[in-house]
Amino acid sequence: METYCNGIARIRHSATGEIYEIESDELDWDAVGGDERQMGSEIHYEAVIDHPELGELTWGLWE
DSSP states (O other), rough: OOOOOOOOEEOOOTTTTEEEEEGGOOOOOOOEEEEEEEEEEEEEEEEEEETTTOOOOOEEEEE
């Protein structure tokens, strides 16, 4: 299965107020965990990037 997202994240720097855009194609998703649920497996995916101005940014999703 392929994990993907689309769109642009716009993140405002808390100190400077500058808005940075993160394109969805900049994110690489990895399975980082999971649980067995009554309806089947639940898998946790994360994408982490190290932005030069914002620091480490992490996205998470669950399937």
